[in-house]
Amino acid sequence: MSDIPLIIFEDKCTACTKCIKVCPFGALTMEPREKYDLPASRFKKIAVVNEKCTACGACVQECPFEAMELREIKRTFKHNISDYKGVWIFAEQRGGHMEDVTYELLSKGRELADVRKVELSAVLLGSGVKEKASSLFAWGADNVYVVDDPMLEEYNTDLYTDVVSTLISKYKPEMMLAGATSIGRAFIPRVAVRVQTGLTADCTALEIDSVRQILLQTRPAFGGNIMATIECPDHRPQMATVRHKVLKKITPDESRTGKIIEEKMALKEPLSKIIEVLHEMGNQVNLAEADIIVSGGRGLGGPENFKMIEELAKAIGGAVGASRAAVDADWIPAYHQVGQTGKTVCPKLYIACGISGAIQHLAGMSSSDFIVAINKDPDAPIFNVADIGIVGDLTEIVPLITKALNDR
Amino acid sequence: MHVVVCIKQVPDTSDVKINPETNTLIREGVQSIINPFDENALEIALVLKDTQGAKVTVITMGPPQAESALRECLARGADEVVLVSDRAFAGSDTLATSYTLARAIETLDKPDLILFGKQAIDGDTAQVGPGVAELLDMPVITYIRRVEVAEGKLKVERVFEDGYEKMEVPLPAVLTILKEANVPRMASLKGRMKAKKAEIAMLSAAAIQADPERVGLKGSPTKVVRIFTPPKKTGGIRIDGTHPLEAARTLVEKLREQKVI
Numbered sequence: 283m284s285d286i287p288l289i290i291f292e293d294k295c296t297a298c299t300k301c302i303k304v305c306p307f308g309a310l311t312m313e314p315r316e317k318y319d320l321p322a323s324r325f326k327k328i329a330v331v332n333e334k335c336t337a338c339g340a341c342v343q344e345c346p347f348e349a350m351e352l353r354e355i356k357r358t359f360k361h362n363i364s365d366y367k368g369v370w371i372f373a374e375q376r377g378g379h380m381e382d383v384t385y386e387l388l389s390k391g392r393e394l395a396d397v398r399k400v401e402l403s404a405v406l407l408g409s410g411v412k413e414k415a416s417s418l419f420a421w422g423a424d425n426v427y428v429v430d431d432p433m434l435e436e437y438n439t440d441l442y443t444d445v446v447s448t449l450i451s452k453y454k455p456e457m458m459l460a461g462a463t464s465i466g467r468a469f470i471p472r473v474a475v476r477v478q479t480g481l482t483a484d485c486t487a488l489e490i491d492s493v494r495q496i497l498l499q500t501r502p503a504f505g506g507n508i509m510a511t512i513e514c515p516d517h518r519p520q521m522a523t524v525r526h527k528v529l530k531k532i533t534p535d536e537s538r539t540g541k542i543i544e545e546k547m548a549l550k551e552p553l554s555k556i557i558e559v560l561h562e563m564g565n566q567v568n569l570a571e572a573d574i575i576v577s578g579g580r581g582l583g584g585p586e587n588f589k590m591i592e593e594l595a596k597a598i599g600g601a602v603g604a605s606r607a608a609v610d611a612d613w614i615p616a617y618h619q620v621g622q623t624g625k626t627v628c629p630k631l632y633i634a635c636g637i638s639g640a641i642q643h644l645a646g647m648s649s650s651d652f653i654v655a656i657n658k659d660p661d662a663p664i665f666n667v668a669d670i671g672i673v674g675d676l677t678e679i680v681p682l683i684t685k686a687l688n689d690r
Numbered sequence: 691m692h693v694v695v696c697i698k699q700v701p702d703t704s705d706v707k708i709n710p711e712t713n714t715l716i717r718e719g720v721q722s723i724i725n726p727f728d729e730n731a732l733e734i735a736l737v738l739k740d741t742q743g744a745k746v747t748v749i750t751m752g753p754p755q756a757e758s759a760l761r762e763c764l765a766r767g768a769d770e771v772v773l774v775s776d777r778a779f780a781g782s783d784t785l786a787t788s789y790t791l792a793r794a795i796e797t798l799d800k801p802d803l804i805l806f807g808k809q810a811i812d813g814d815t816a817q818v819g820p821g822v823a824e825l826l827d828m829p830v831i832t833y834i835r836r837v838e839v840a841e842g843k844l845k846v847e848r849v850f851e852d853g854y855e856k857m858e859v860p861l862p863a864v865l866t867i868l869k870e871a872n873v874p875r876m877a878s879l880k881g882r883m884k885a886k887k888a889e890i891a892m893l894s895a896a897a898i899q900a901d902p903e904r905v906g907l908k909g910s911p912t913k914v915v916r917i918f919t920p921p922k923k924t925g926g927i928r929i930d931g932t933h934p935l936e937a938a939r940t941l942v943e944k945l946r947e948q949k950v951i
Contacts (some may be wrong), residue, residue, distance in 0.1 A: 285908060286780050306917045308701070332782035337907055338914040379940035436855075439820070440829050444856070445920050464850050468832040471817035475788055475824040482782075483815040504703055504812060510922050553829040554859035557845075561853035567754050570851040573918030598951060616870035617849065622703065622811055623726060623869050631950050641813075642703060652950045653923075654941065656931070667923050670944060674931015682938035685903070687951075 294349035300392035301341035381463030392422030429430030480514035504646035580638020621646035639664025727807025765877030783910035788821025823864035
């Protein structure tokens, strides 16, 4: 019990259960006082904390009787945190093509670096990518650390981990941001463990706490039902992966310049090897990059109706998505699936056709900029997140939307 | 061949509802389930058992109640299960969890393959698999949809945003598994009977010789400082779809008006 830093004062707790209701982790229960040999009181029960507690303090704030208190936890970090300076972002590129998330990270990174009055640096890995380095200055980078090596031609988790961890240990940035992409989310966790610091996954908002000057990292949890703000107070760098397309891009300033720092290091042959790279999925499937997504769900009634979704997607220049129900019914391959067990997307426009809006689906798309929902059930939860909702028969409406777009 | 599958017991998020008055999660009556992606990881291990005679050990870190998730794995065909549980582990973030699981795995027979689900549906971090790989100094490949084992090597397919890669990696290795990898089997009646009676092995902080500085809240660099319900979207408009042509035209008009397209 001593390891949970939440103290409940038995003389103050009135078993009002308010704390239980606000606890996001289900870490509090009401138990009979006699179970803990507590002195008799007019209240038969007392709040008890279990191991699900993360010391978030929600209950302490809520308790009307000041019956709860959080003990300070001492975390040890073997380095001196004041040695860590500057904001770093991981510049993601694939096949020499700079991914959009890189510009989003630089835009946000610039803002954070300005608040902290420190430099913004990008870390660029690859083969023959040196020429790309200077393009990052326009987006706000003061420095670009380049590791250009034929062995880095294709992405490899173990190699990327080696390179980025080495750079972090050498230059000691206070913050390191990467895209929450299938690359960023694969190797950044390994880097964080190697340098023994904290990492927050899939953030949707980042800001600096004005008093303590540390990074506040906000992310959805429980399938987007709640948001959690997380910090990493005693370890450096403060690391986060950031959801693609959520951060806004700045207007690049082509006149900006900066410093390119080329790093040479001896790379260890990785154990895992790529045999073949297949880009099987065309634009209709690259959901992460798509600005517009048209998704179909159970309301389509059958696989044949996905054709009208594809046609609408084509007419509007978007990718095709699907709900879990449609994928589970084998109407469309799994890589189209949007939602908690599928992909998380954040396009400019999301059109949900015949999708009721189960929370797992909402978790994957509710941060889209603009949402259109077409559903015959006026009470479908999808309408709660929609900017425009059409109540009606999608099999009639969707082809007419396609037509209206093509007619122009 | 020894395959270790790491699973997590999670609240079934499809049951999780928000209380509209207090804006908080309603947890009463929410079922605990095996994290869905972990079921896909287990299925891969069980296929390796069926086809190559692999030994399958399932391990979880969690409260004593997580035992029921382990029994389900036994019922489906796992050979051994281990519950890593101690109040000292309370409040662990992904770094502390990775450390704890890695220490626990080190007490088992040396694994050839360690499998995780892509991520857990309650935290959605996808960080513990790569974290354990790092601490055990094994290669890791994430987002796997196909696994083959031949001559001490793994052949896998790793999914990216726009395609996939065929990769090869020697054993031992760590993989994280996608849902599309397979359809998890159901437990047999015989399996259920056996699982019901099984003793569940427990590992405490002392049993895995955990450094007290590296577990639980003390070993967790990240700290949740605020929890809130995302603001609801307001101002959405409704279009009546009883006249489809009109509805379609109105929509396109509005999308153009608002410069969405």
